[in-house]
Amino acid sequence: MRPAQYSDDDLEQHSLRRRVSDDGQRSGFEHDVDRILYSTQWRALAGKSQVVASGELGAYHTRLTHSMKVAQLGRRMAERLQRRYGGPNPALVEAACMAHDIGHPPFGHAGETAMRATMDELRGRESQLDSFEGNAQTFRVVTYLAAHKYPGHRGLHLTRACLDAATKYPWERAPLAENPARHVKWGVYDADLAAFAWVRNGRADTDVPVEEQLMDWADDVTYACHDVEDFYRTGHIPLASLFPPPGAAGGDTEREVRRFLDYVQGKRARAGEPFDRAAAQGLLTEIGKRLTVPAPYSGSHDDAVAVNRRTSDLIDYFTRGITLDIGGSAPIRYGARLVIPAERRAACDLLKELVWAYVIDRPALATQQHGKRRIVGELLRWTHESPELLPPERAEELAEHGDVLRAAADHVASLTEDQAVALHRRLSGTGLGSVNDNVWL
Template sequence: MDGTHGSHDTHTAGYGTRDTERWDTEPDKRPGRTAFQRDRARVLHSAALRRLAGKTQVVTPGTRSRAWDASPRTRLTHSLECAQVGRELGAALGCDPDLVETACLSHDMGHPPFGHNGEQALNDFASDCGGFEGNAQSLRLLTRLEPKRFVRDPRSGELVSVGLNLTRAALDAATKYPWPRGGHPTDPGSPKFGVYEDDLPVFQWVREDAPRDRICFEAQVMDWADDVAYSVHDFEDGLHAGHIDPNCLFAEPERREIWAVAIGRYVPADTDPQELAEALDRLVDQEWWPHGYDGSAVAQARLKDTTSQLIGRFCQAAETATFAHHGPGRLSRYAAELVVPREARNECAVLKAVADRYVMQRAEQEVIRAEQRIVIAELAAALTARAPEGLEPQFRAQYETAPDDRARKRVLVDQIAALTDASALSLHMTLTPHPS
């Protein structure tokens, strides 16, 4: 990836020239827009964002228990909801709202078909070429794979994609884990990372002058908006689908199972279960809690109010605590840290654990996930054996010009990651033999 670094964008308050710089300088077709308005528009109009409509969020479409239910949330609807939460919270804290919204819209772009299940299966396939991580794939999409802007490579003279050519601040804001594989600052064995080895040049450009391993303020806002959106909406979906019985949340045996799911996965391993019990009690004691949810129109309206109340509660807690810590003023980039009270994090974690226990851990879901892992593994094997057959034109060209086996395998990973759930199943049917 190479280009002429610079920016012709209109600057936005609180952000400097380096924040609005793009890898490749380009004029604005509509002068007067801010750099971050352009970034937001590019993500909104991208094919990668549209593809999220066909990717699993938590429950695979078509598996709901009530035929009259609306379709479950997808990665796209989750990203739109996350963007609404993040935009308003970021604006309240003094961030540029378009910048935070851009990060929220793009944070899940790299997720493959079949949600985290597909991510694990792809990571197994890619173990010898740098692994697979949805966040690192998002950076790769934004800076390389999504075709929007091309530059001439000064070494080879060939046209090279620079992806959406977003600003430095937008790419940084979309980076939850600003380190490569194995580079977690406190846990080298962590599976979470934000950049593949062959994307390090643009990553290093994004992180110029940034404190090492530190997550920028806008990315912290995006991350909390993500937690808030999926914890609240997964709980809402679980209730609406009939998978979560509100009465179970009062039974001690059920509660102990919820704490077991939460501790180590959603809260630190040394968390006292009593803290989680108090967190759930605070929520169920609210007058807006959806007690006795029965799916009626009145109950659905009450449940919608619950989601609104929960989102407001979690965002207000972060806003109040952050301003109490930093004082009034515009907060952005590396001038502040988002402060989320422990009580709010525990309440959010309890909702995640409830959805995990009653929705994701259902027996039929595990059967589906096992089948999906087989699809990814067999699809990867078929593409490996027959490539470039089966590859989209974009990936076929990259495969044919890849310098070695490792690079060719990364192209196969990119192709599979770009598929929707339905297109993965269709391509699998096309490329793998099935008994008649």
């Protein structure tokens, strides 16, 4: 007997405490997808970084196009699993994937780092647990900051199951000495604990439902495949040297592979993580079966077709071997575990390191990252010091909860990168703009 899927309680609305009804036109989870799609926060992701700044020349992924591909990939995997196991629900997985990055600030992880460091400093040592984290900000956006069509209620009114599936780290921030990992990554702020308790529905553990596991894997695969594709096209990642056709490998390939593996080994050593160099070499060989690249990208139509074919082959490799481990007849949400072959997860992690080795840790991007962190950190500091700079909606929220720093963080995190740059120039006096500018709207 197949396990049950979703209870009526999973479909209950967060703020309205009622089930969604649409005369049979849309399910509750399809409502979730549509409400995220039509939110202003979803639209703003077009102006936020995936890896490089959203305004960079070239066809780089933004946080929006990344999230769209995560959602597409998550839904397709869910559809395959549903046909085999009876679940999970594809629309629910799609909604969770769409929501997963909606709280990210401008400039991606550089912005997130600056937000956290500045908040930690401004909060003071005694209150450093209440800081900034992109995943916790996502939860705050969908349950409090975003607006839907119902007056008197806050957030997008997503189903309990959707909010649960979009929560990657179901815990509060822990003290550094107590739990270093949970001091860096967490999923809920103190201000949002009531909503979080409702979503967890009495659960005191840190288990995540199978929909979150699918969302997380879709995120990793999209990052590994599409970001590597971006930077091969623009000449940053030397795939032709790393993965030449059979029989064409020579001294250049050996040097490039050694250089890359040296980078990964050094990075893992600094993090105190083990690294099996021989196994990594084997993974590169396995990846090379699907990523053989005869030459640097030329921009020709044939090259564009070849890139798309390789990306498709990689995605098939990472997604078609997954299964569900289902125990008993419990509801599939917490009664199933996504099983990913270990070598495929390791290969995905190694592909992601290509972006770090050849792009993120390059001096050219490092200098940009410095500037991005300064913009975000100073905007947060200036807004905290002068709350009269808050736009009307954030000022209304400040009047409601009284936390100036949280209101300032909500404002800065909501900005696109163009808005952040323009507002920083305006407030610093380096570019006053016009009195008609509405850079925060």
